[in-house]
Amino acid sequence: xxxxxxxxxxxxxxxxxxxxxxxxxxxxxxxxxxxxxxxxxxxxxxxxxxxxxxxxxxxxxxxxxxxxxxxxxxxxxxxxxxxxxxxxxxxxxxxxxxxxxxxxxxxxxxxxxxxxxxxxxxxxxxxxxxxxxxxxxxxxxxxxxxxxxxxxxxxxxxxxxxxxxxxxxxxxxxxxxxxxxxxxxxxxxxxxxxxxxxxxxxxxxxxxxxxxxxxxxxxxxxxxxxxxxxxxxxxxxxxxxxxxxxxxxxxxxxxxxxxxxxxxxxxxxxxxxxxxxxxxxxxxxxxxxxxxxxxxxxxxxxxxxxxxxxxxxxxxxxxxxxxxxxxxxxxxxxxxxxxxxxxxxxxx
Amino acid sequence: xxxxxxxxxxxxxxxxxxxxxxxxxxxxxxxxxxxxxxxxxxxxxxxxxxxxxxxxxxxxxxxxxxxxxxxxxxxxxxxxxxxxxxxxxxxxxxxxxxxxxxxxxxxxxxxxxxxxxxxxxxxxxxxxxxxxxxxxxxxxxxxxxxxxxxxxx
Ligand code: SF4
Ligand code: SF4
Numbered sequence: 342x343x344x345x346x347x348x349x350x351x352x353x354x355x356x357x358x359x360x361x362x363x364x365x366x367x368x369x370x371x372x373x374x375x376x377x378x379x380x381x382x383x384x385x386x387x388x389x390x391x392x393x394x395x396x397x398x399x400x401x402x403x404x405x406x407x408x409x410x411x412x413x414x415x416x417x418x419x420x421x422x423x424x425x426x427x428x429x430x431x432x433x434x435x436x437x438x439x440x441x442x443x444x445x446x447x448x449x450x451x452x453x454x455x456x457x458x459x460x461x462x463x464x465x466x467x468x469x470x471x472x473x474x475x476x477x478x479x480x481x482x483x484x485x486x487x488x489x490x491x492x493x494x495x496x497x498x499x500x501x502x503x504x505x506x507x508x509x510x511x512x513x514x515x516x517x518x519x520x521x522x523x524x525x526x527x528x529x530x531x532x533x534x535x536x537x538x539x540x541x542x543x544x545x546x547x548x549x550x551x552x553x554x555x556x557x558x559x560x561x562x563x564x565x566x567x568x569x570x571x572x573x574x575x576x577x578x579x580x581x582x583x584x585x586x587x588x589x590x591x592x593x594x595x596x597x598x599x600x601x602x603x604x605x606x607x608x609x610x611x612x613x614x615x616x617x618x619x620x621x622x623x624x625x626x627x628x629x630x631x632x633x634x635x636x637x638x639x640x641x642x643x644x645x646x647x648x649x650x651x652x653x654x655x656x657x658x659x660x661x662x663x664x665x666x667x668x669x670x671x672x673x674x675x676x677x678x679x680x681x682x683x684x685x686x687x688x689x
Numbered sequence: 690x691x692x693x694x695x696x697x698x699x700x701x702x703x704x705x706x707x708x709x710x711x712x713x714x715x716x717x718x719x720x721x722x723x724x725x726x727x728x729x730x731x732x733x734x735x736x737x738x739x740x741x742x743x744x745x746x747x748x749x750x751x752x753x754x755x756x757x758x759x760x761x762x763x764x765x766x767x768x769x770x771x772x773x774x775x776x777x778x779x780x781x782x783x784x785x786x787x788x789x790x791x792x793x794x795x796x797x798x799x800x801x802x803x804x805x806x807x808x809x810x811x812x813x814x815x816x817x818x819x820x821x822x823x824x825x826x827x828x829x830x831x832x833x834x835x836x837x838x839x840x841x842x
Contacts, residue, residue, distance in 0.1 A: 606761070607768055625736060628830065630714040630756050630772035 345495070347488045348379045348402045352386040352410040352417075355542070360475070361411065367477040368409065375481070377488060383536055386410050387420060387603050388543045390582075394535035399426050405491040407431075407467045407484055414468035416603035416612030420547045421466060422458050423578060430551075431467030431490075435474075435483045455552040455599065456575060465491065544604065545581035546591060549612070552599035559591045559600060561661040562640070564648065567591075585650075590643040593636040594663055637662060693820045695732060697827075702731040705798055709810055710819035711774030713756075717798065718813045724780050725810050728802040729793060732823060736830075737764035743790040745804075751779050755812070759804075762790075777808020 349372055354361040365382070372380045383395030386408070390396065399421070406428065410417045418430055467487050469480060546559075546567065555576050560568035568591075569579030592600040592610045601612035638658065645655035690706035704710075708717040715733035719726045729737075742763040753759055753773040760771040773779075782804045786792050793801040814822065 608763075609768070625767040625769040628715065628736065629733070629769050630711075630774070 345492070346377050346379050346404075347484075347491055348381070348404065348406045349484055350399065350402070350406065350408045351380070351382045352408060352412075353382065353384050353537075354411045354471070355385045355388065361471070364471060364475060364477065368471075368480050371477050371481045372484065375485065375488075378484070381536065382533075384538070384540055386417060387412065388540040389424075390540065390543065391424075393540055394531050394538065395540075396424065398531050398536055400424070402426070403464070405431070405465050405467075405487075407469065407487055409469045409471055409480060411471045412468075412603050413601075413608075413612035413614065414470055415549055415614065416547055416601045417468035417470075418466060419549045419601065419612075420603065421468075422550065423547060426466070427458055427461050428464045428466035429461060431465035431487065433467055433469055433483060434486065435469055435479060454554065455550050455597065456555050458550050459573065459575070465494075542586075543582065544586040544588075544602070545584040546578050547601040547603060547612070548576060548578055549599045549601055550575075552597045553595075554597055554599075556596060558594050558596060558663040562594045562644070562663070563591050564644065564653075564656070564660065565651075585647040588643050588647050590640040590647075593640040593643075596663060690816055693816050695820055695823045697732065697735055700735055702735055702823075704730065704732075704816050704820060706816045708798070709813035709815060710822075711813050712819055712822040714772060714774040716774050716803070718774065718810050720810070721805065724805040724807055725775070725777075726802050726805045727774055729797055730819075731797060734794060734797050737762070737767045737769070738794075739765040740790040740793045741765065743786055743793075743803075745782055747779055749779050749781050753777065753779060753806075773806070775806065775808045775810060775812060777806045780805040780807055 351365055351369060351372075353365055369380060369382060372378055381398060383389065383398065384393075386395075389399075408417055408421070412420070414433060421427070469483060471480075474480065553576060555574075557576060560570070560576060565583045565585060567578060567580055567583045569577050571577045589602045589605045589607075589610050592598075592602055592605075598609070600610075602610050603612055605611045641656075641658045641662065645657060648655050692706045693704045695702045695704060705717070708719055710717055710730065711727065714727075715730050716727045717730050734740075740762060743760065744762075745760040747753060747757075747759045753776065755774070755776040756772045758770050759773050759779070762769050762771055783792075783802050785800065786803065793803075795801060
């Protein structure tokens, strides 16, 4: 079988932080010793544009993949999805060292209420956050575990296939993704120097489609032509590089917290996990005297600043503000609701 | 003035009677060496829980206006921007906390102080007024915590 190997991609940190480089190097050195892995290194994922060799490489990867990045897994996963590097979200079992028992209670996630991705091939993409540990061992252990999990999954599927009754879809995708090179082409090989060419910094929103309900608030709000829709009329971050560096305004406007700015300072906006209490931090800014502005006012101010920088007129809250708060309480509870329930239970 | 206790559910937040309080910032204020020393109240610390990271975006000597952003905090349960409780000049930050911010959890009314300012503490309230403020806003605060991140309450 040609695709029994697991592709592992390490995406480097921006800049030259020696501690980060050291971790990256020790992880790579250890991974290379592992059997059954294809290990590659690319620069900081978020900065790769469509022409970067690292992107082309990732686009060519078939089968299951593990991506180690200095990003939250959600940010990494949906960033790849936007770039057409799609798969099912592989659950990592890595737990940062400082999470306490609260996390263990995080129950089965509710079915997502977002519109999800489309044309997802039958493979899994696992995103591991390099900020969770400062030594390589936990990552190596987790990659080994994932390799086993992928192998078991493949074997289970193969058994099902041999025993008959695969639906057409399963059969088609199984063959396409796991057995045959697309268009008869083998995955091209890339020179390490090209793969590692340092890209310029980029800044743009990433939509988490597991949360996004396609409400279109963001496209109404952004006045810089960043958002568009695809052929299926689904919201799309169409012109990524039209976005204004440092501006996270539309993430505050999204009623579902579906818009991630992976490099923003606040974990909630940078794509911190929504399942775990300790992972998701509540923004108490309002409580400490920041209540002069609410999130929408803040978003409008941030947008005005960018408009003025562009030599345009500020619009304040007169354009594209959400008509929000309708039917908020309907629908099944999601992880964020569970989080707040858990806070209730703390009885503060 | 007498010490007071504010009940946050089952948790008793102690409010020393000899301090003044910047109510909207949930900071206490004490006059020390001609300066004003500020720190978090037990109420604030209980909401945030273990402090992991504290960062200031202004420097000693800087003049700040009331409610200007001066820093950022990350705890086990929350993140928040921090704002100047009064207008004036920043005199010093507690250097110990920059090394280990958990001092805030250990001794919030003592060694866990945050910063010192030169300014007018006139807008700070006494313990009774702060207690009343907490009581008046308790409903709203619970709603804020329950309200989703980044959204209106
Ligand atoms: S505002 Fe949020 S939920 Fe609505 S379309 Fe945009 S990303 Fe999706
Ligand atoms: S951050 Fe600002 S410029 Fe960028 S997409 Fe959002 S609203 Fe548009």
